[in-house]
Amino acid sequence: MAAPVTRVPLARLPALPAASTPEQRYWGKFKSHLLIQEYGAIKSINFSPVSPHDFAVTASTLVKVYSSKTRAVSKTISRFQAPAQSGSFRSDGRLLIAGDEGGLIQVFDVGSRVVIKTWDEHKGNTVNVTRFSPTNVTQALSASDDKTVRLWDLTSPNSTHKFIGNQDYVRAASFVPGSPHSVVSGGYDRTVRLWDSRSAGDHLSMEFNVPAPVDALLVLPGGTTVLASSGPTVYVWDIIAARRVAVLHNHQKSVTSLALSTGPRQGGRRVLTGALDRHVKVYDPATWKVVHGVKYPAPILAIGISHDEKHLAVGMANGLLSVRTRSSGKEKEKAKEKERVLDMIAAGIDPITGMGGPKSKTSARRRRTRGMDYKGEGADMVVEQETKKKKERPWEHCLRKGNYGDALDLALTSNQPHITVFTVLGELRYRNAINAALAGRDENTLRPILRWLIKHLPDPQYVSTIVEVSLSILDLYSHDLGKSPEFDKLMRRLHLRVKQEVENAKQSSLIVGMLDMLLAGSASD
Template identity: 40%
Template sequence: MDYQPVVVAKHPRPAATKHNSESRYWRQFKHPVFIKEYAPVTSVHFSPSKPHRYAVTAATRIQIYAPRTQKVTKSISRFKDIARSGCIRGDGKLVVAGDDTGLIQVFDINSRAILRTLDVHKQPVHVAKFSTLNNTQVLSCSDDTTVRLWDVPSQTCTQTFTDHTDYVRTGQVSTSNPHLVLTGSYDATVRLYDSRTGECEMLMGGPSGEGGGQNTAPVEQVLMFPSGTIALSTAGPILRVWDLVAGGRCTRALSNHQKTVTALAFDSTASRLLSGGLDQMVKVYDVSTYKVVHTMRYPAPILCLAVSTHIAAGMADGTLSIRRRQPKATESAAYEQSLAAARAGAYDSLLTGVLPNIGQGRVKQKTKSKPVGDMDEIKVESRRKKRLRQYDKFLKSFKYSAALDSVLKSQVPPTTAFSLIQELIHRDGLRTALAGRDDVLLEPVLRLLMKYVSDPRFGEMVCDVAGLVIDMYRPVLGQSPLIDTLFARLQKKVAAELRFQKELVKTKAALDMLLSSASLLAVA
C-alpha cells in the first residue's frame, strides 16, 4: 500500500475577503487620473468613433481629451455663459452644446469654428445631443419647459414639445427609433414623445402615480435601453424602471444611494448599469436582476458619468476622475467581431451568445483534439507521481521529531503545522516528536502554541499539545530563562483568553434575556 500524504485541513474564510468575478472585472479600471477644473464638471461624453476622444464640459468651455494620454487636444471656449452638455457626434467630427443664455451652438471639433447657431430657447439649455440614428438631428431640453428637435443643415426647429410644466434637465433620443424622445422634468414626470405625431405618447411618474410609480421628486436623469423597450429614471435617491411595452408601467423602484442620483450610464454591452450620486458613490447593477454587483467610492459628489474603455466621472468640486481598463488584444478583437455581427443583424451571434458577459471573463470553446499517429497505434498513458513534501518524507520513515521540526519554520502556514500535529496524534507519535528537546528545539514549539492559542481554528489542539509539553518538561523548568519566559507568556495569554470568553458568556446571557423579553412582549 502506497504512503498517503498528510491531508492539510482547509478552514473557511470570511466571504467579505473574497472578490467575485464582477468585482475583479471592475477593479481592473485602475490607476485613476484626477484632473482639476475651475468649476463643477457637469458633462462628460465619449465619442462613439475611434479614437474615442471625450468632451468635458465645465464652466464656460468644453475641453476635448485624448483617451490615451488624458491630455487636452482641443479647447472650445466660445460661450458667453456657463456651457452645458457638450456632446460629440457619432462620426467624431462635430460637437454640440448649450449654455445658460439659451443658445445652442454646433462646432467643428478640429477647427473649433461655429458652424450653426440655434437661438430660440430663452432660458438655460441643459441638454443638447445629437440623435444616434440621424446625424443631422439635435435634441435640446431647456429650463423654459420645452423640448425641441432641430434640423442642423437648415438651422430650423422641426418639432416642439410643451407638455412639461417645470425645468427639463434630462432627455434622450431613442437609439432604436429616431422619432422617439424620452425626457424627464422637475415637474416629477417622465414623458415619451413621438416626433411623427408631435404628441406625448406616454406619461410616467408624477405625484398622482401615473404608470404605477408615484413620484414627487424632480427627475434628474433618464436613460433608455438600446432595445427601446425599457426606460430608467432617477428622482432623488430612487432609481425607477419603466416598461414601455406595457404602457409605461413601473416595474421596479430601487434605493441604493443615500442622496440624489445625478448620473446614469450603460457599459459597452448594456448588460451593466452604472449610477452616480451626491453621496460620492457609483453603483454597478446587473440589469438582469438589478442587484448591485460592485460599488466605487469617489472623493466628491458626482454630477456626471460616462463609460467606455474608461470610466469618467465629473464631480461637484471640479475634479474629473478617469479610470482606465486595458483590454487584452484577443478580447478586443473578439468583442469587435461579435459587435459587428450583432449590428449586421446576424442571428447566430445572439443564438450562440458570443457577446461578452461583463465580470465573467471570456469562455473558451472546447475543441476535441485530433488523434496523432497511426490509427492502430497504442499509446500508453504515463502518470507522474506526486513528489512528497519534506514532512511527508520524514513521516514515511517514522522520523517524527524531524517531521515536526520541518513545519515549525516561519514560512510554513499554521494549517500545515497543525495538520501534521493531528497526524502525529493519530499515529500516537506526538510524545515521541516532543521528547528529548533542549531549549533551542523547544522554543519554536512554544512560540507556535503561544501565537495560536487564541485562534478558534486551533485553540483546542493548542491546549492539548500545551498540556503534554508541560507534563513532559515540568521537571526541568527553571533551568532555562528563555523557556521560563515563554511559559509565563503562554500562561498570560491563556488567562487573557479566559477573561475574554467569560465576557462573551455574560454578553450572550444579557442578549438572551433581552430577546426573551422582546418575544414575551410580542406574544402579549
C-alpha cells in the same frame, strides 16, 4: 536496510471561495488610472460613437475634446459667454452640440471648431441638455430651465417642435432609440414624461411620477425600458407595459448620472450609475443587481464609458476628471514580447537571429563538441542521477528524534508559524503525542501555544485541532489555575473567545432558519 528519511510536507488547507467574481475581475482591468484637474465642476462626459472614440468633457466655460489614444486634450472649444452645459457628439462624430447657462445653443465642427449653427430661443434660461438624434443627423433636442423641451433641425433657424407641460426645470432628456419621433424628459416637477412629435396638442403620450426631482435619464436600446434617477433611487419602467419593473436603492445620496455599457464583453450590457455619495455602481439589467462598484475621492456629477468599452471616465464636483483604461489581450501580448526582447538584448543575444550571448557556441566549438551531448536511447541506457537532498528543517529533525515538545516550540518560532504549527500538531495527533509535547511546561513555554490557539480559533479549518489541544492543556494544567496571573489571563481569553464563537454560531443558525422560512414563503407564492 533503514528506510530513507522523507521530509514532512506542510499541511494544505482546503481552498477557500474565490476572493473576486468574474465581473469584479473584468472591471478591475480598468487599471491605467489618470486624474486630471479641470477648472470647474465637470457637468457632462460624452464619448464619440465612432472610432477612436474621443470624449468631450464639459466644465466651466469650456468643452474639451480628449484623445482616447493619448488621454490628452486634442481640442478646446471656448466660444461660450456663460458656463457650458452638456457637450455631446453627433452619431458620425463630426459635429458637437452644447448649450450654456445663458440659453444659447451652439453646434461646432469638431475638426475646425467652427460654429456652424446657433439657436437662442431659451432666452436666458440654462440649457441643461443638448443631444443629437441617434438616427437623424440633422435633428437635435434641448431641455432647459424654461420648463420646455425643444427639437431642432440644422436646416432651420427655429425649433421644429416645442414640448410644453413641465411644471419646473427640465434637467434630463433623451431621444428614444428605435422611435425617431419620441422624446423622454424629466425634471424638478418629479415627473418623467414621454413625448411624441407626431401627436397633436401638447404631444404628451405617457407620464410617470417619482417622489423626488429627476436628475438623469437613460433609455436602453430597443426603446422600451427607461431609467430615471430620483434622489438616491433609480426607477426602471417598461414603456410598453406602462409599469415600473424595478427600484434600485443602492446609493446613499442623489444619483446624478446614468450610463450604458454595450461594448464587446461577456455577459451582455451593463448600466452604470454615479452619485454624490462618491460611488459608481454597475448593474446587470437581467436581474438589476449590483455586480461591481468603485469609490471615488469626490461627489460624482458625470460618468461615461466608450463604445468599445476601453475607457471609463468619471467627472467630479471638485473638478477632478478620472480616466481608467482597460488593457486588452493584444496589448498584454505586446508588452510581454517587448519585455522578452529587452531581456535578450540585456543578455547579449540578437532578438532576430537568436545568436550571441554568454552561453552561445561558436561554429568551431560546435564542431569540437558535436555528439558529446548525446544521452543515448532511453530503452538501452539508464543513467542514475544523484538528486540534491534538501536540508531538513529543525522541527522536522526534532519530530524524527521524538523530541515533540522541542518540535512544537521550533514551529512557533518559524517563518510561517500559522501553517507550520498546524502541520506539527497534525503530526502529533497522528502519532498520539500531543500530551507528550505539552507536558512539563511552565507559563513561559505555554504562553505562545495559548496565544496561537486564541488567534486561530475563529478559523473553521483549525477548530478540530484547537479543540483537542485545548482539552489536553486543561487536563494537564487545570490544577495550576490561580497560581500564575499570566496563565490565568490567557485561559480567560481563550474561554471568552470560545463563548464568542459559540454565540456567533447560534446567531448564524437563527439567520439561516429565518432565510429558509423566507425562501419557503416566496416559493409558495
